[in-house]
Amino acid sequence: MPGPEALADFLRDVRGGVEAxxxxxxxxxxxxxxxxxxxxxxxxxxxxRLRGEYHExxxxxxxxxxxxxxxxxxFLYEFWWxxxxxxxxxxxxxxxALLVANHAGSLxxxxxxxxxxxxxxxxxxxxxxRFLVLDWAFVLPFLSTFMRRVGGVPAxxxxxxxxxEANQVVMVFPEGVKGTGKPFSERYRxxxxxxxxxxxxxxxxxxxIVPVAVVGSEEIYPKLGESRALARATGAPxxxxxxxxxxxxxxxxxxxxxxxRIEFCEPISLAExxxxxxxxxxxxxxxxxxxxxxxxxxxxxxxxRRGSVFL
Amino acid sequence: MPEGGPxxxxxTGVSSHWGAELARRLERDPSIEYVGGIDxxxxxxxxxxxxxxxxxxxxxxxxxLLPATRADTVVHCGxxxxxxxxxxxPALHEINVIGTLQLLAAxxxxxxxxxxxxxxxxxxxxxxxxxxxxxxxxxxxxMPLRTRFQRDISELEExxxxxxxxxxxxxxxMLRFQPEIGPGLDSPLVRYLTxxxxxxxxxxDPRLQLLHADDATGAxxxxxxxxxxxxxxxxxxxxxxxxxxxxxxxxxAAPIPHPLFGPALERLGRRLGAGALYGDGVRxxxxxxxxxxxxxxxxxxxxPRFDATGAVRDFAERSxxxxxxxxxxxxxxxxxxxxxxx
Numbered sequence: 001m002p003g004p005e006a007l008a009d010f011l012r013d014v015r016g017g018v019e020a021x022x023x024x025x026x027x028x029x030x031x032x033x034x035x036x037x038x039x040x041x042x043x044x045x046x047x048x049r050l051r052g053e054y055h056e057x058x059x060x061x062x063x064x065x066x067x068x069x070x071x072x073x074x075f076l077y078e079f080w081w082x083x084x085x086x087x088x089x090x091x092x093x094x095x096x097a098l099l100v101a102n103h104a105g106s107l108x109x110x111x112x113x114x115x116x117x118x119x120x121x122x123x124x125x126x127x128x129x130r131f132l133v134l135d136w137a138f139v140l141p142f143l144s145t146f147m148r149r150v151g152g153v154p155a156x157x158x159x160x161x162x163x164x165e166a167n168q169v170v171m172v173f174p175e176g177v178k179g180t181g182k183p184f185s186e187r188y189r190x191x192x193x194x195x196x197x198x199x200x201x202x203x204x205x206x207x208x209i210v211p212v213a214v215v216g217s218e219e220i221y222p223k224l225g226e227s228r229a230l231a232r233a234t235g236a237p238x239x240x241x242x243x244x245x246x247x248x249x250x251x252x253x254x255x256x257x258x259x260x261r262i263e264f265c266e267p268i269s270l271a272e273x274x275x276x277x278x279x280x281x282x283x284x285x286x287x288x289x290x291x292x293x294x295x296x297x298x299x300x301x302x303x304x305r306r307g308s309v310f311l
Numbered sequence: 312m313p314e315g316g317p318x319x320x321x322x323t324g325v326s327s328h329w330g331a332e333l334a335r336r337l338e339r340d341p342s343i344e345y346v347g348g349i350d351x352x353x354x355x356x357x358x359x360x361x362x363x364x365x366x367x368x369x370x371x372x373x374x375x376l377l378p379a380t381r382a383d384t385v386v387h388c389g390x391x392x393x394x395x396x397x398x399x400x401p402a403l404h405e406i407n408v409i410g411t412l413q414l415l416a417a418x419x420x421x422x423x424x425x426x427x428x429x430x431x432x433x434x435x436x437x438x439x440x441x442x443x444x445x446x447x448x449x450x451x452x453x454m455p456l457r458t459r460f461q462r463d464i465s466e467l468e469e470x471x472x473x474x475x476x477x478x479x480x481x482x483x484x485m486l487r488f489q490p491e492i493g494p495g496l497d498s499p500l501v502r503y504l505t506x507x508x509x510x511x512x513x514x515x516d517p518r519l520q521l522l523h524a525d526d527a528t529g530a531x532x533x534x535x536x537x538x539x540x541x542x543x544x545x546x547x548x549x550x551x552x553x554x555x556x557x558x559x560x561x562x563x564a565a566p567i568p569h570p571l572f573g574p575a576l577e578r579l580g581r582r583l584g585a586g587a588l589y590g591d592g593v594r595x596x597x598x599x600x601x602x603x604x605x606x607x608x609x610x611x612x613x614x615p616r617f618d619a620t621g622a623v624r625d626f627a628e629r630s631x632x633x634x635x636x637x638x639x640x641x642x643x644x645x646x647x648x649x650x651x652x653x
Contacts, residue, residue, distance in 0.1 A: 049558075050558060051558060051559070052555045052557075052559035054555070056550070056551065056552060056555060057549070058444070058445065058548070058549045058601065059550075060518045060550065060552055135440070136441070138441040139439075139440035139441065139598075140440075140514075141515055141569060144514075144515065145514060145515060145516040148516075148518075154440070154441035154442060156441070156442065158443035158447075159444050162444070162445065
């Protein structure tokens with residue numbers, strides 16, 4: 001940390017710059033040159049952000065913002081859930097790919113963020129993946145803005161197709177609400193994979209499918225029951241009751257520290273099928289079932305390898 | 312199919328900003344022998360060789376006037392996106408829907424006609440939280456039509472699509488414009504963005520595509536000269552979030568819980584002369600809307616000069632000197648304090 005003198009010098013320089021007729025933020029940026037490097041970068045970034053000088057892509061993804069919240073999720077990844085990742089290199093380093101995973105964590109599914117962390121930390125050539133999110137989350141204040149800035153996109157085949165055509169890595173959770181809303185007693189039992197829409201998109205864009213098994217997400221908010229009245233009042237698809245929520249209020253939102261394992265499996269290449277194969281219902285169901293079985297198998301395997309749930 | 316470019320053009324709604332801009336551009340082109348302008352009131356700025364015809368679009372007299380001009384191209388700029396002085400909200404439905412119907416009826420009587428271009432609105436897609444992030448033209452009416460204006464636009468598009476189907480020999484082009492910005496514009500959204508403190512909706516940060524005014528006129532002109540059929544989105548590439556736009560414009564945001572946003576804006580707007588937002592303005596500033604401009608670029612052959620961020624940047628630069636009210640952005644305040652201490 002710089003001493004008080006460095007800070008005083010800095011403030012004096014800012015004032016000098018402003019008096020010389022500079023924009024105050026620009027003046028701060030220039031004055032920061034005398035500060036130690038780390039602080040200098042921070043000042044410069046804040047100044048640039050306040051002036052609106054940062055990049056957003058057409059989806060509203062803001063890489064600087066995503067990097068800024070990275071440490072929080074890094075803490076969850078490293079210390080809270082002690083995630084072990086396998087097979088991150090199966091995700092192609094270039095070009096499009098569709099990551100298909102099981103979905104769990106009734107109150108707030110963290111699986112997409114943890115998969116993002118796994119890729120960013122374990123992949124030799126990391127890049128930010130995008131994830132499809134339940135529509136309902138996108139009408140909520142704060143959550144919708146946050147999700148969008150870190151790479152979330154409303155679940156719609158149009159969006160998925162466009163992202164893949166732009167050669168992005170896209171994460172989907174075909175179980176959807178059926179996956180997150182299942183009771184604790186049915187944990188790690190895969191639900192129906194929608195109508196296979198993800199296979200259609202993959203066939204149309206020629207993207208390989210990477211099945212992903214996530215173990216640990218089921219125990220973070222064990223769903224014991226649900227409140228129909230609350231769901232009706234808020235318009236939510238369901239409102240879970242967990243051992244801590246809503247009994248402990250905001251404290252009930254703290255997820256339980258289960259141990260996690262994430263396994264990326266070998267990609268399923270669909271290159272042999274032409275884009276028109278997306279119309280072939282039989283093929284779509286077959287591929288969908290193949291992906292589902294792979295994930296289910298890997299889930300059981302990783303459950304055994306994880307051993308104790310919390311320790 | 313029409314051969315060559317347009318020669319005799321009639322612009323309805325020529326007294327509107329966009330009608331007058333288009334007329335001015337077409338006047339300069341010697342290959343266009345006649346430019347006619349129809350509106351119910353004279354243009355506010357002087358036009359050159361444009362032949363001004365005073366007529367109300369809603370009246371049947373149009374069916375007599377239009378064939379007499381022997382026009383080969385009709386550009387409909389008479390669709391109002393928001394109420395204006397002398398044109399209150401209830402009149403908008405009449406002007407937009409009935410006016411378009413009368414115009415199409417008059418077009419059927421005009422034997423020399425080759426193409427009809429309508430300056431419509433991307434409001435037909437609505438503003439929803441969870442949607443395709445970049446609408447293509449075929450995705451209209453997927454969402455419920457929530458506001459009166461949206462229903463009007465949808466209705467007149469339907470009439471226009473039917474008209475185009477009945478007359479395959481004509482080129483019918485429906486342009487769906489995203490909201491425009493420019494220092495010379497006097498629209499509710501521009502007035503909103505130039506408020507000294509801009510109220511926003513707490514927790515929401517909509518993705519917007521604000522179209523540069525020059526690109527808006529350019530796209531209209533390109534569509535008039537081209538022969539593209541069907542709906543075409545007119546929007547810049549990319550998108551910009553409201554928070555970033557306000558930072559570029561050096562306008563501090565005042566977040567208000569979203570149920571209070573509409574009434575607050577109305578009250579604040581009346582006091583500052585900005586006026587309320589009309590139609591889906593409130594929803595636009597909550598959820599935003601993005602459309603795909605591939606058809607405009609590849610088929611009409613017009614690439615907007617500014618992308619979404621560029622348009623806001625240019626607007627910020629050019630409206631800097633026009634600031635009437637003092638700015639309260641932290642940056643400018645510090646500047647002032649430093650100046651006072653000298």
